[in-house]
Amino acid sequence: MRINEAVIDRLVANGVDTLFGIPGKQTLPLNEAISERTDIDFIMARHETAVSHQAWGYAETSGGLAATVVIPGPGDMNAMNGLKNALNDCTPLVHMAVETEPEIRGGDGIHETPPDTYDNVVKENVTVETPESTIAELQRAIDIALTAPMGPVRVGIPKNFLPMDVPLAEPGETETRTVGSPADERIAEAADLLAESERPIIIAGGGVRASGASDELTSLAETLDAPVFPTYKGKAVLPDDHDLFAGVLCGGTGSAVKHQIAAADAALGVGTDLDAVTMKHWEIDVPDDLVHVTLDADDIGVGYDPAVGIVADAGRTMGALESALDTRSIASTNGHERARETRQAVEDRLAELVAVEEPPLPSPSALSAIRDAVPREAVVAADAGGFRLWSLVMFEAYEPRDYVNPGSWATMGSGVPSAIGAKAANPDQDVVALTGDGGLMMCVHELHTLADEDIDVTVIVLNNSDYAIISEEAERSYRMDASEYGWQDVPLDFDAIASGMGLETMRAGTPDEIRETVAAAVESDGPTLVEISTDPHEPQASVWMSD
Structure with a gap:
């Protein structure tokens, strides 16, 4: 051969x-x-x-x-x-x-x-x-x-x-190496610490998704009555509408989430390296009684010194903890209330922006309407950019592999390409790409791939004619003008760009128009782009949520 x-x-x-x-x-x-x-x-x-x-x-x-x-x-x-x-x-x-x-x-x-x-x-x-x-x-x-x-x-x-026809060495059977089960003594220490905690929390990262361990996470959280804070790479490892969901840790993490974590007396960090992006350069106050579970030993002790460090698979470790907790009394009793209080505080902080109905809308208003229109079972691929922080904070996701966004590399221009890959992997699910105009222009050529391959993806572009997350910082922290890096004088016409590449195009302005238009775009056959004008002067999530 x-x-x-x-x-x-x-x-x-x-x-x-x-x-x-x-x-x-x-x-x-x-x-x-x-x-x-x-x-x-x-x-x-x-x-x-x-x-x-x-x-x-x-x-x-x-x-x-x-x-x-x-x-x-x-x-x-x-x-x-x-x-x-x-x-x-x-x-x-x-x-x-x-x-x-x-x-x-x-x-x-x-x-x-x-x-x-x-x-x-x-x-x-x-x-x-x-x-x-x-x-x-x-x-x-x-x-x-x-x-x-x-x-x-x-x-x-x-x-x-490649064209050669030669005898080929045949690879033998390979047993993929896996990190073994956690040591019994470490599990016992962790179980004692968590069982005795009156205000435990769980920080759940992308390792929970990689391990296929959302069920173990849900069960353990319910056993401990512990609010869960998924990281930005762990979004939806616990459904965002679960009673114990308390907020996503990301660049847009606000005061309510940080205060709830600081008030905890014990924490389980599982499937996460507790990296600088997740933990705001480790400024988030995590309790001293920290159990840290990760696959990379080099992550233990970076940023926080754990009381118990475990290098093991997230799913196996949570399963072992669940078994160990069966024989222990659980001190926590108010986890659901703590999670509810935090969610309510986040909702209250967002309310002013979500309530805006006159275009150009702030991202929270647009995202709220988009969420209403996108089917619960759809896969959503989010690009990097200022709107993504808002989406992490408030755009609900429900299944661990139905929401994808770049991690600490945070590269722009990944939204449409990743949606193409998502649709190839999940042909029977609706797939939506969420992107800003800045991110879309870094991969705009892939609109033609969508059309040429007839890939049924709905692209939703929030167009503010600006690298607004950069312009806002330039004005707030440096001696630069508002919209320093905007292009409002030479606006992009995505209707013309996308239709010129063979996509169906739609526009929406108000929340009601967004709901109607996005629903129609998702329902339609073939690739469609929906353009929504958003406010280049909107507050950024990292600032607004922390005020």
Whole structure:
């Protein structure tokens, strides 16, 4: 069998049904192999930055492995942005780059870059050295990507290997390494601490999603009667409408959430590294009686010194804690009330902005109307930008893989590409991309991918003709004018842009118009863009929620 055919066989054998990429002369042997099959699709992006974002959206919303292919050099380096995003988010990707031929390396061949260029944006960087080892190395890369903590792995396959028909080393059975169950003595210590707490809380991160442990989280929270604060990467690991949900930890975290955490006498941080973004550079006051559960030992003791540190899988640890708590008396009795008080305080703080009905609307008003119109079961892919902080604070999400947003890398331009990946992974669900005009212009080419591939995604763009989150800071903290980085004098017409690329387009201004228009867009067949004008001078979530 030729190597190009064996590569696609290996991807399919590992559950890959979609390959994201941009073809080049180097990749054509792989594209040829795909074109002769019906069990794997190829989605062609318009820029390699979007390729890795598409794959990230696929993996984030499916829980499975995603795969990409690009040409070396410019293609590979364009994809680095999305690879770093996936690395920070512990998202499993296998990223194939068709490498410069070994005999040309070092001779400044076309698109040649040293393979170690990519070492710091992937979990591991694998360069295939011999034709015979191609499939064994590809399988090794897949196993690494799927080993917790998961992440993207780059595989460099030389161009001249792909057409070869050579005997291939067959990879043996691999048992993907997993972090073992937590030590019994650590569980006992943690269970004692949490059971004796009168005001416990839980901070739940993306590791809960990766572990598939939302049920364990819900059960443990109910046993402890503990309010749950998902992180920005853990949004919806507990449904936002659950009685114990108390607010998302993110750049828009406000005073009510911070005060409730500070009032706790014990905390369980599970599936989170308690990073600088989540914890506001560790300014959020967490109780000394902290149980920290994470997969990376290097995260223990960064920012906070835990009373009990556990390096283990989130689901296994919560299951063990639940069993240990069965034999202990639980001191907490008012968790539901504490969570309700916090939610109410957040709602009260938002009320003034949500109540605005005259366009241009502040983001909270627009997002409230959008949430009313988007089906509960829809997948929502949110871009980075000022509106995203508002969405984390107030746009309800209900299933752990139905809301996707970039983590600490916070790259703009990921919203539409990740929605493309989400729709490929979830063809039977409605998919909505939430983006601002700034973020959309960083990936506007992918509107054409939507139209060309006839991918049924609703793109909702909140258009304020400004990098408003930057302009607000420039005016507030520096000697700069309002809308310093806006373009109100040369506004973008997304109706013309999107329709010119083949999308159906709609506009809405008031909350009632938004509800009606968004509902119609989601219901329609094929890709649709809805443009909503928003206020460039609206307050930013990080400031408003903390006042």
